[in-house]
Amino acid sequence: MKNSVDMSFDMFIETEVPKDELIISRTDLTGNITYVNETFAQISGYKPEELIGKPHNVIRHPDMPKSVFSGLWKSLENEKTWSGYVKNLRKDRGYYWVHAQISGVYKEGKLVEYKSIREPVEPAKKIEMQNMYDKMRKEEENSCRIVLYTSCEKDEFP
Numbered sequence: 001m002k003n004s005v006d007m008s009f010d011m012f013i014e015t016e017v018p019k020d021e022l023i024i025s026r027t028d029l030t031g032n033i034t035y036v037n038e039t040f041a042q043i044s045g046y047k048p049e050e051l052i053g054k055p056h057n058v059i060r061h062p063d064m065p066k067s068v069f070s071g072l073w074k075s076l077e078n079e080k081t082w083s084g085y086v087k088n089l090r091k092d093r094g095y096y097w098v099h100a101q102i103s104g105v106y107k108e109g110k111l112v113e114y115k116s117i118r119e120p121v122e123p124a125k126k127i128e129m130q131n132m133y134d135k136m137r138k139e140e141e142n143s144c145r146i147v148l149y150t151s152c153e154k155d156e157f158p
């Protein structure tokens with residue numbers, strides 16, 4: 001069995017995304033994966049059949065701030081294309097960075113699925129985004145630390 005030291009070490013191992021290949025996935029309208037290409041499977045460390053039917057957050061990395069994804073879903077609800085930098089978690093708990101473009105798939109004018117096409121990220125940009133996301137996560141954590149004090153009438157408790 002792995003101990004916690006091993007687990008955190010795994011998470012520092014980066015997989016480089018190849019420059020000349022597209023990493024593609026599609027989801028249904030609730031974010032469950034319906035298709036991945038071979039490159040997506042290789043980069044994430046899964047077999048395609050392990051991903052189909054799973055929620056896309058199966059590869060969510062804990063370093064990603066919540067607000068990035070709430071922004072993404074807000075754009076999709078408004079039928080707008082979203083693009084941004086995403087750090088993803090591999091099956092072996094390593095990670096990889098992508099610049100993703102996510103948008104609707106339409107059939108006869110009707111929104112039927114979402115698709116994402118990803119490309120590699122330059123090393124300097126990864127550092128910039130890691131710092132930005134660390135800051136955003138800290139701000140999100142602080143905004144959750146609201147403690148609600150209520151006054152209790154003594155005679156409510158025997």
Ligand SMILES: Cc1cc2nc3c(=O)[nH]c(=O)nc-3n(C[C@H](O)[C@H](O)[C@H](O)COP(=O)(O)O)c2cc1C
Nearest residue numbers: 026027031056057059060061069088102114115116
């Ligand atoms: C087409 C598409 C592709 C997505 N790709 C990713 C991805 O590569 N990594 C990721 O963490 N979330 C991705 N998401 C967002 C996830 O659905 C999810 O919102 C996110 O992982 C955060 O998880 P949570 O909503 O459970 O907090 C994608 C969503 C869609 C619609």
